[in-house]
Amino acid sequence: MEKVLKKVDELHEYYVNLLKDMVSIATVVPPGENYKEFVEYGKEVLKDLGMEVSVVEVPKDYLAKHIPEMKDNPRYILLGRLKGDGKTTLHFNGHYDVVPPGAGWRTDPFKPVIVNGKLYGRGASDMKGGIVSILTAIKALVESGIEISGTLEVSMTPDEEIGGMCGANYMLEAELTKPDYCIIAEPSGYDRVWIGHKGSLWGEIVVYGKTAHASTPWLGVNAFEKMVKLANKLIEQLKPKVESKVTKYETDAPEGKRATIVLGSIVKGGVKINVVPDKVIFQFDRRVLPEEDFENVIKEVEEVIEEAKKEDPELKAEFKVLFEAKPAAISPQSKLALAMKEAVREVIGREPRLTLSTGFLDARFFVEKGIETLTYGPGDLSQAHVANEYIELSKIPLVSKAYILSIMKLLK
Template identity: 45%
Template sequence: MDVLGQLVAVPTVNPPGESYGEMVEVLHSIMEDAGYEVSAVEVPRDYLERYIPQHADHPRYVVIARVGSGRPVIHFNSHYDVVPPGEGWSRDPFRLSVEGDLVYGRGVVDMKGGMAAAILAAQAAAMAGAGDFGTVELSFTPDEETGGETGVKYMVEAGLVSPDYVVVPEASGSGNVWIGNKGNLWAEVEVRGRQAHGSTPWLGLNAFDGMARLAVALSEELNSMLSSRRSSYPFADPREAAPTVTLGGAVSGGAKVNVVPGRYSFTVDRRLIPEEGLEEAERELREALERASAPLRSAGYSVELRVTSRSPPSVIDPRGRLASALSDAVREVTGSPPRLTVCPGGLDTRYFQLAGVEALTYGPGDDSYAHAADERNSVSEMMTVARVYALLISSLLSCPGGPPRSTSS
């Protein structure tokens, strides 16, 4: 619990990206004490300005710890940022609280609990001499909570790591392995009318009225189109196997109570199942918007769609070497094989998968507690997962049939 307590105590709140430098120092000390070679790389400012210009003044760091050399390289990636604590806590969110088998604190589920489990397994692997049979590598990256572009994506694109196998310790639960995740297409729809004084609304064209009518029509168009689609991949909840669309997660516009609003906008959150592609999803969205907005355009409104984020769905073969080895390790530790399912949300794991690396998500905790007040995890769950990681490392570094060995990493 000492390691987890140190991690929770650093308030790495994102946005905007607080205390990242302090976290680098903590991780460097922990991993160096465990016998790992540790390096830290600052994400270039031009990269920050491209993806998070509003937070470019807050430095971002990738921390990499290695023991051993050659292949295979088994890699554990953890993000160290957390969401703001928010309200409703009954205890200090940045001081680890232990009550029986439960631990409380911001990030104990998402995902400093998984990070601590990976560190514990890595410490054991180093002590057992795992580095004589390949490389054990851990990375600690920022900004998963804001999309991961300035964290894992940068690390992979810059070639800072070149693993054969990757495990991301997000809270899948000790009996479940995520083999991939849905994709997302996010957009903003802007409706413009004509602003006027609230006492003479006939002189204006109310953008709020137009937006409300458009949102209902667009929702009907999209849900009708998506209602018959189902993924053939396994999901924990059958409802997750359908593509979804959510309108109005964020709404903006208006100026004052006595002003006829001339502009309003709302967001679109379209989640893609693995069988869908981004280009087709965007084409469908634009065509549905064109149909739904036709009455508004004829009444004098203008309607514009702007895509704000896009990430393809990503899955790997559940029959692959990593999935088999991880399933065997879970079965040996827990007595039962894990479920292999697709995560309905987005995961940093996708950046490895899209780069052609065998990567899975497996970590301790119930993700329903993530981002919540009094976020909590289970000590026994974290220890179970740490034992699985240790067994997985042993299996992948000693089992024949893995990637070819080389003399250098």
């Protein structure tokens, strides 16, 4: 055991070069650039580890259905498999897409530079650094000649940053893999393990009125005024109800234990200053606890709208769900959570926190298929999606070691 952990430290050059190469491939989504190039690169890396490798292109009609505006940019699932004796399969997953760099960079976001032990570049923390930790762990295991019992899998999937439908979701829907356990290397931080995440419901309410010239408003119905009344009702009735719900799971910040709703995150309406607005749209973002029933979350919104309509027969409002991500969580007492907690403690000398992430993750697709899944990786969440994103290189081998120890605990 000592030997394989020491091996990780000897792989310093390996993981630094791997990360540099991966960050240099600008896998920006939207729309999904250079995916092919990344997968070709990753395929060779997995082959070098002695893995059985496959690349699966997501069917065109699947893209057309889920991401019609990007259907001409192909999506690929990269899978590596290392088979041993035994039935248990442990799967490691990472998404290879990154968000657009945005403004404010001091260096080229796709030409990684290292300063004071930090590697700067888009995707360094979220989450190519995590993918590199996985590969380093496997390389150390393979080079140490340690026999594992069971199957070890690695997948690299696209599109997490736009909802994951044609990435991790497709991989599982198409049954390309059916593991027992899954570890996702998203940037939880080396001393924290996410055993789940909140879900999200994005909704839109359209309020209709009747247009008229502003000099004769009595001929119209003002959709803005109707919307304000409805919004107020949602603030007074729905919001306190939502915020009264508290999860039993630990969260990163204490405030995160409650369900939340942000009303009016987008508001659109009106056409001209001297025209009575006949249509106003407002959107909201509702964060859902693992203990909540998703259908009920929708029903709670509908009920307030129905009540408002009864109070004002003139109110015309339509509610639709724009996007939903189901919450997902595993027990802190599950075999996987306990194995990872112990592994991290052995590496860093103290127990990691096991928390619920407030942001949703690809973990939901795995959990929905009954796969025990957690998220743990070397990146820092504060670095995700920001200008001058970096990863502290010293965190990569720490996490690789924790991966190795959890592999040994789960596949033995």
